[in-house]
Amino acid sequence: MQELPLAQAFKLIEPGPVTLVTTAVGRRKNIMTISWTMVMDFTPKLAFVTGPWNHSFHALVETRECVIAIPSVDMSKTVVGIGTCSGADTAKFRKFGLTPTKAKVVKAPLIAECIANIECRVIDHVKRHDLFVLEGVRAWMDPDAGKRRTFHAVGDGTFVADGRRFSHRALMAGKIPPRV
Amino acid sequence: MQELPLAQAFKLIEPGPVTLVTTAVGRRKNIMTISWTMVMDFTPKLAFVTGPWNHSFHALVETRECVIAIPSVDMSKTVVGIGTCSGADTAKFRKFGLTPTKAKVVKAPLIAECIANIECRVIDHVKRHDLFVLEGVRAWMDPDAGKRRTFHAVGDGTFVADGRRFSHRALMAGKIPPRV
Numbered sequence: 001m002q003e004l005p006l007a008q009a010f011k012l013i014e015p016g017p018v019t020l021v022t023t024a025v026g027r028r029k030n031i032m033t034i035s036w037t038m039v040m041d042f043t044p045k046l047a048f049v050t051g052p053w054n055h056s057f058h059a060l061v062e063t064r065e066c067v068i069a070i071p072s073v074d075m076s077k078t079v080v081g082i083g084t085c086s087g088a089d090t091a092k093f094r095k096f097g098l099t100p101t102k103a104k105v106v107k108a109p110l111i112a113e114c115i116a117n118i119e120c121r122v123i124d125h126v127k128r129h130d131l132f133v134l135e136g137v138r139a140w141m142d143p144d145a146g147k148r149r150t151f152h153a154v155g156d157g158t159f160v161a162d163g164r165r166f167s168h169r170a171l172m173a174g175k176i177p178p179r180v
Numbered sequence: 181m182q183e184l185p186l187a188q189a190f191k192l193i194e195p196g197p198v199t200l201v202t203t204a205v206g207r208r209k210n211i212m213t214i215s216w217t218m219v220m221d222f223t224p225k226l227a228f229v230t231g232p233w234n235h236s237f238h239a240l241v242e243t244r245e246c247v248i249a250i251p252s253v254d255m256s257k258t259v260v261g262i263g264t265c266s267g268a269d270t271a272k273f274r275k276f277g278l279t280p281t282k283a284k285v286v287k288a289p290l291i292a293e294c295i296a297n298i299e300c301r302v303i304d305h306v307k308r309h310d311l312f313v314l315e316g317v318r319a320w321m322d323p324d325a326g327k328r329r330t331f332h333a334v335g336d337g338t339f340v341a342d343g344r345r346f347s348h349r350a351l352m353a354g355k356i357p358p359r360v
Binding site for chain 2 (some may be wrong): 036037076124149157161164168171
């Protein structure tokens with residue numbers, strides 16, 4: 001993984017891909033699948049929704065840290081597998097053959113096989129909405145990610161892979177923040 | 181537009197497409213482009229981020245209603261145009277040749293040219309995060325939407341159209357809510 005400038009990290013979440021979120025309590029690492037995510041600011045400030053029904057919730061509340069990892073579409077079965085078992089009784093990194101890599105700032109691990117990883121600190125927990133608000137503190141990208149595609153959950157068990165990319169940068173010049 | 185069961189409406193937002201959000205104050209209608217959106221629950225409970233820097237913010241605060249419309253990729257230039265001018269000095273429906281259609285429950289209009297529309301009520305405004313939390317109250321879908329594709333903003337002026345669709349419904353059976 002190559003370091004990605006923090007000013008660019010919101011671009012990993014804005015398109016709305018399925019994500020994997022890692023946590024660590026002591027040596028006990030876990031992963032959950034989350035597609036209810038959102039960008040809240042370019043800084044980057046990010047958010048996702050989860051609650052006590054997810055094993056990782058307790059780790060988030062206790063450690064106030066996580067990593068948001070962006071899987072590629074060839075990992076879709078793994079991502080669904082991770083989302084349909086619980087860290088309460090499953091060592092998910094081992095079960096799904098994923099490689100936890102040491103992050104720089106947080107104790108939660110990066111996922112080596114993913115396209116990108118964002119180390120995050122929990123800066124707010126809006127309990128009435130099960131909302132975690134996060135600040136990205138470091139970001140990492142597979143330097144060969146150019147060929148890899150993310151994918152999006154529809155919510156009914158179907159998914160959509162990224163298709164054609166196109167640019168309207170010229171039309172949007174005044175709206176694009178610096179260093180993006 | 182054909183009515184879509186509310187239990188299905190979250191599926192329009194979960195994949196993370198670029199959206200258009202309409203508001204109406206009296207006869208004054210407006211549209212803004214938003215890609216910082218999120219599903220918060222299947223009911224559907226939805227969220228997006230906007231603040232006083234957007235003209236529509238004041239309409240949202242005053243009326244506590246809006247429509248989230250899902251544009252197709254062939255509307256991408258229109259969507260960027262809407263996002264780069266202000267309702268303060270532009271009648272956007274007229275300027276962009278879009279057709280406002282009467283909604284059933286809210287005063288904000290549907291956009292006839294879009295793939296789908298969700299009528300929403302604002303149920304919370306979390307001011308410290310510029311977050312609007314919405315309850316979808318009616319949903320509408322272009323009955324011929326099958327061929328139309330949504331698209332996703334990266335945040336740097338580039339976009340990604342939907343590509344290949346695939347299903348892992350069998351793997352996820354226990355996780356899919358009823359009527360979805």
